[in-house]
Amino acid sequence: MTDTREKTIREIAIENPSSVRVFETLGIDYCCGGKRTLNDACIRANVQLESVLDLVAKAGQHQPAEGAGVWNEARLSVLTDHIVKAHHDYVRRETPRITALLVTVIGRHGNARPEIRQIEELFTALSQELFTHMLKEEQVLFPYIAKMESAFLDGQSLLPAFFGSVTKPIANMLADHDDAGALLSRMHELSNGYEPPAGSCPTFRALYQGLQEFERDLHLHVHLENNILFTRAIEMETSVIEPACVAV
Ligand SMILES: [Fe+2]
Ligand SMILES: [Fe+2]
Structure with a gap:
């Protein structure tokens, strides 16, 4: 299983749609910059990787941000x-x-x-x-x-x-x-x-x-x-x- 640190922002946003709220708040580019790994994106946004991992995991326990539902399966x-x-x-x-x-x-x-x-x-x-x-x-x-x-x-x-x-x-x-x-x-x-x-x-x-x-x-x-x-x-x-x- 790939370590979340090495996953791309795109992969994380698809698996855990609530994570986009965290990315938005921290200024992590999850749309045009979705191909970067979480690690690279954190360095670029100058935020601590460990705290982002924690926030993303917690976000997964809540409802997705409005409109950020699970679209990977929809027609x-x-x-x-x-x-x-x-x-x-x-x-x-x-x-x-x-x-x-x-x-x-x-x-x-x-x-x-x-x-x-x-x-x-x-x-x-x-x-x-x-x-x-x-x-x-x-x-x-x-x-x-x-x-x-x-x-x-x-x-x-x-x-x-x-x-x-x-x-x-x-x-x-x-x-x-x-x-x-x-x-x-x-x-x-x-x-x-x-x-x-x-x-x-x-x-x-x-x-x-x-x-x-x-x-x-x-x-x-x-x-x-x-x-x-x-x-x-x-x-x-x-x-x-x-x-x-x-x-x-
Ligand atoms: Fe459009
Ligand atoms: Fe467009």
Whole structure:
């Protein structure tokens, strides 16, 4: 049996969905950085491995964080429906609310807190990228994965899609996730981990709380795609499409 220290973050998050709460709290990257071992991830996040092991073991005794259920066994089409309803809809709902808060906070505190203008630019870039990215997933990648799964369950084979192997759109989505992760990290740094300055007004606090929740939600969203959906779709493709038919 592999020592938990040497397991990847992805493996731990799948086996113990409640561990994502611990990773989120400690600033351990469990979505784009899911391939790192726990040991490496702890060094990178500058946290003590033994205390993380303890927290992860304790987290396993509780209910998973909302949305971080056991998706490794679910049908892929059920998982994609969940991603759209829980996470894509959340981004579409929260973006205008956070944008309005940014406008208000810049109007009142923009001169005293110049970092808010930088955060606004980063959030605008992030939301624009996300809107295009989600459309690509909903219109191309997710329907293809559903079709592939249906062929797999019926024991049928499937002709390759216009893009060839599913690994191609997935590689594009992974690159987008890395870009989004970099924008989130920069906002996190500029806002000092979304810690409002002492004496901040309620709107300022609401803005940072909204951005922090947005970050948490996006981490979970990317974890479900990178570590579960995409990995399982790539594995499934080898059973449904003749290797000779897959354009490399
Ligand atoms: Fe998505
Ligand atoms: Fe995505």
